[in-house]
Amino acid sequence: MEQDKDLLGIKPVARAAEKSVDGVGAFLGKICMPVAEELGLYFQDKVKVWRANNAAKIESKAEELALKNGGFDGKAVHPLLAWKIMENGSFADTPELQAVWAGLLSSSLGKEPDDSNHIFINLVSQLTAIQVKIIEYSCLTASKYVSSQGYIQADDLILEKDVIFEISGCKDIHRLDRELDHLTNLGLFGDLGGGGFHPENGTVILTPSPLSLHLFVRCCGSSEDPIAFYQAKPKTKPEQQKN
Structure with a gap:
C-alpha cells in the first residue's frame, strides 16, 4: 500500500492549527455563546495558526482574571464587545498586548452587559x-x-x-x-x-x-x-x- 506523502511538509502545521482552533471558544461559550459559535467558523476558515494561538492565550488569561474578580457565573459580555475584542486581540502576539485585551474581555463581564468598554477597545487597538x-x-x-x-x-x-x-x-x-x-x-x-x-x-x-x-x-x-x-x-x- 502506497504511503501518504507530505511533499510540502504541511501536515504538522495542519494538526497544530486544528489543535489551536479547538481550544478557542471554551471560555467565550460560557459568557457569550453567539460570538463563540461565530468565532469557531471564523478561525477555521480565515485565521492562521498564530492568530488562533493568540486568541486562545487571551481567552485563557481573561478567564483567569474573571475568576479573580468574582467569577463569571450569571454574567455575560455584550456580543459586539466580545467580537471586537477577539477580532482585534487575535492579532496581538506580545504578552503585553494580549494581557490588555484579556483585561478588557474580563472587565466587560456583567449581570447586565453594556457597551461601556467600546471606547477602550478603540484605544487599545491603536497601542503598541x-x-x-x-x-x-x-x-x-x-x-x-x-x-x-x-x-x-x-x-x-x-x-x-x-x-x-x-x-x-x-x-x-x-x-x-x-x-x-x-x-x-x-x-x-x-x-x-x-x-x-x-x-x-x-x-x-x-x-x-x-x-x-x-x-x-x-x-x-x-x-x-x-x-x-x-x-x-x-x-x-x-x-x-x-x-
Whole structure:
C-alpha cells in the first residue's frame, strides 16, 4: 500500500492549527455563546495558526482574571464587545498586548452587559507593546487623587529621560518620541501640554490623563470604580497638613 506523502511538509502545521482552533471558544461559550459559535467558523476558515494561538492565550488569561474578580457565573459580555475584542486581540502576539485585551474581555463581564468598554477597545487597538508598558508605569507610579468635583486625577509625573529607556526596553529616542506623541494625541497623557520629552532639559513627562487611568483599570480586568481601584483620596489642603 502506497504511503501518504507530505511533499510540502504541511501536515504538522495542519494538526497544530486544528489543535489551536479547538481550544478557542471554551471560555467565550460560557459568557457569550453567539460570538463563540461565530468565532469557531471564523478561525477555521480565515485565521492562521498564530492568530488562533493568540486568541486562545487571551481567552485563557481573561478567564483567569474573571475568576479573580468574582467569577463569571450569571454574567455575560455584550456580543459586539466580545467580537471586537477577539477580532482585534487575535492579532496581538506580545504578552503585553494580549494581557490588555484579556483585561478588557474580563472587565466587560456583567449581570447586565453594556457597551461601556467600546471606547477602550478603540484605544487599545491603536497601542503598541511599548505604549502599554508606558501606560502601566505612569498609572501605577503617578500619585492619584480625587478632585473637588469627584473625578480621578493624577499629579504631574516628570522623570529623567533614562527612566523611559528602562520602562520600555527601547533606547531609540526618536521612536520613543513618536510613541509618546501618539499617546498624547490619543488623550492618554494629561497636564503640561500632554506627555513626552522636554527638548532641552533631559526630562520626560509621563502624567497619565483621567482617560488613561480609566483605561488601565479596565485593562487590569476590573470594572471597579477608578477611585476605589486606586484607593485615591481628596488632596489634603496645606493648612490641614500643618495641624
